[in-house]
Amino acid sequence: MRLRFHAVPLLALGFLSACAVGPDYRRPTAVVPARFKEAAEGWKPAEPNDRHDRGPWWKRFGDAELDALEEKVARANQTVASYEAAYRGARALVSEARASLFPTLGASGSASRAKGAGRSTNTPGGVNAGTSTVGNILDLSLDASWEPDLWGSVRRQVSGAKASAQTAGSDLDNAKLAAQGLLAQNYFQLRALDAAQLLLNDAVTGYEKSLQLTQNRYAQGVAARPDVLQAQTQLALAKASATENEIARATYEHAIAVLVGEPASTFSVSRAPLTATPPPLPLEFPSTLLERRPDIAAAERRAAAANEQIGVAIAAWFPSLNLSASGGFVSSTLAQWLTAPHLVWSLGPQLVATLFDGGLRAARTEQARAAYDQSVANYRATVLAAFQDVEDNLVSLRVLEQEVGIQQEAVVYARQTLEVVTNQYKAGTVTYLQVVTAQATLYSAEQTLASIAGRRMVAAVGLIKALGGDWNTPPRPAD
Numbered sequence: 213m214r215l216r217f218h219a220v221p222l223l224a225l226g227f228l229s230a231c232a233v234g235p236d237y238r239r240p241t242a243v244v245p246a247r248f249k250e251a252a253e254g255w256k257p258a259e260p261n262d263r264h265d266r267g268p269w270w271k272r273f274g275d276a277e278l279d280a281l282e283e284k285v286a287r288a289n290q291t292v293a294s295y296e297a298a299y300r301g302a303r304a305l306v307s308e309a310r311a312s313l314f315p316t317l318g319a320s321g322s323a324s325r326a327k328g329a330g331r332s333t334n335t336p337g338g339v340n341a342g343t344s345t346v347g348n349i350l351d352l353s354l355d356a357s358w359e360p361d362l363w364g365s366v367r368r369q370v371s372g373a374k375a376s377a378q379t380a381g382s383d384l385d386n387a388k389l390a391a392q393g394l395l396a397q398n399y400f401q402l403r404a405l406d407a408a409q410l411l412l413n414d415a416v417t418g419y420e421k422s423l424q425l426t427q428n429r430y431a432q433g434v435a436a437r438p439d440v441l442q443a444q445t446q447l448a449l450a451k452a453s454a455t456e457n458e459i460a461r462a463t464y465e466h467a468i469a470v471l472v473g474e475p476a477s478t479f480s481v482s483r484a485p486l487t488a489t490p491p492p493l494p495l496e497f498p499s500t501l502l503e504r505r506p507d508i509a510a511a512e513r514r515a516a517a518a519n520e521q522i523g524v525a526i527a528a529w530f531p532s533l534n535l536s537a538s539g540g541f542v543s544s545t546l547a548q549w550l551t552a553p554h555l556v557w558s559l560g561p562q563l564v565a566t567l568f569d570g571g572l573r574a575a576r577t578e579q580a581r582a583a584y585d586q587s588v589a590n591y592r593a594t595v596l597a598a599f600q601d602v603e604d605n606l607v608s609l610r611v612l613e614q615e616v617g618i619q620q621e622a623v624v625y626a627r628q629t630l631e632v633v634t635n636q637y638k639a640g641t642v643t644y645l646q647v648v649t650a651q652a653t654l655y656s657a658e659q660t661l662a663s664i665a666g667r668r669m670v671a672a673v674g675l676i677k678a679l680g681g682d683w684n685t686p687p688r689p690a691d
Contacts, residue, residue, distance in 0.1 A: 232364025233530070234523020237516050240588040242595040267682035270396055272491035273669075277482065278399050281472055285391045288473025295380070295387040302373075302380035309373040312366045315358035315535075322351045353540030353556075360535070365527035372520030375513045382510035389506060393677040395471045397670045400486060402464040404666025405457055407485035408659055412454040415655045419447040422651065426644060439644035446648055450655075486665055490609060490672035504680030505598050511591040518584040525577040531565035598678065605675035612668040619661045626654040 270282045286292060327346050361367055423443040429435035469479035539557035566573070630650040636642040676682070 237519040269682035284472040295384040299380040302377040357536040363527035368523035375517035379513040382506040385506035400669035403486035407662040511594040515587040518587040525580040601678040608671035
């Protein structure tokens with residue numbers, strides 16, 4: 213019967229330990245469209261789940277130098293390194309929160325000499341009440357305490373810490389994806405400027421030939437002085453544009469240096485015109501691609517962590533139970549120190565409840581609920597922004613592809629026009645102003661084509677980023 217009597221409070225304590233106050237977390241709902249407006253149909257609603265490897269998506273562009281630069285981002289980019297350290301810190305906080313589930317055990321020992329601590333020779337083991345003597349005090353004790361998680365506060369904190377660690381992991385993935393995407397976009401912009409530089413160099417060469425032609429015709433008395441001045445002006449403007457293009461290229465090169473963690477002063481990218489085209493995209497865009505977006509996953513995990521804080525705040529309304537025990541030896545002599553007559557111990561529970569706090573707990577509970585509502589709103593805003601991001605880049609790719617074709621036709625016509633007008637000028641049937649106009653039109657059309665090609669590659673990278681990385685990668689194993 214005594215065993216049954218003692219089992220009752222133990223079972224009750226176990227039941228209370230299994231109780232957790234506060235709302236259980238459910239993933240917030242979000243407005244999800246039936247389809248992408250700018251893509252094919254045939255996809256299911258998305259649920260945030262970034263347990264997919266982003267993969268070396270940049271390899272789809274087939275550029276070895278870009279591949280080499282991208283590999284450096286995860287290793288050397290300082291923003292990524294900062295998020296990686298934050299992730300490690302968040303994981304350590306999970307262990308810190310989990311430690312509160314277990315008892316704490318401590319030991320202490322001391323030796324001191326004090327007046328009034330001497331032992332009486334007439335009363336062994338007792339203090340001499342008649343005299344105040346100088347004696348020793350030797351103390352060795354072992355203390356243990358445990359606060360059972362009656363209302364689930366600690367478990368809520370552990371769960372919230374886990375969600376925060378997952379948030380930090382998604383933030384790290386997002387930092388990598390953002391840095392890698394920005395590097396690719398800067399790289400293709402730089403390559404577009406390389407292409408523009410070749411065109412500007414050709415323009416300078418063409419204007420030099422025109423100037424020579426005009427000077428020869430002026431020397432022969434066929435051309436007027438204004439024709440020579442116009443040719444000199446066009447040549448100077450072309451040289452100025454070529455110089456300005458170098459400044460823009462250097463700026464992109466410096467930006468790439470920072471992204472790969474190298475000093476801009478010692479970093480350089482080889483010169484090569486843009487030749488890449490966007491990789492083939494999937495015929496359909498299932499919404500599962502959005503599940504790999506780390507910013508969506510991070511926003512959802514923040515909502516989960518905020519939900520757990522509501523339970524922590526509610527648990528503060530209930531009393532807490534602390535179980536403590538201590539034992540040790542106290543003696544004035546070393547020889548008798550660790551003996552039974554000098555053994556001391558204590559054991560007992562302590563129940564603590566707050567009766568009045570001036571509304572502190574109510575305010576903290578309301579603050580926790582408001583923080584959760586805010587995180588839910590942020591999550592829904594992130595989902596909406598993700599769909600906008602995909603739509604923006606889809607329409608950019610579609611329109612820029614059409615624009616490239618149209619602009620290529622414009623370049624062909626402008627080149628033919630210049631050839632015809634130049635021959636007419638040599639024959640003396642048109643003025644040099646018409647030659648200048650045809651030259652400016654051709655070089656402007658070629659510059660525009662190079663710029664559109666660069667913007668098209670930027671949009672392709674932007675779409676891959678919007679989709680959360682490559683779309684043919686398998687899920688990663690769970691942590």
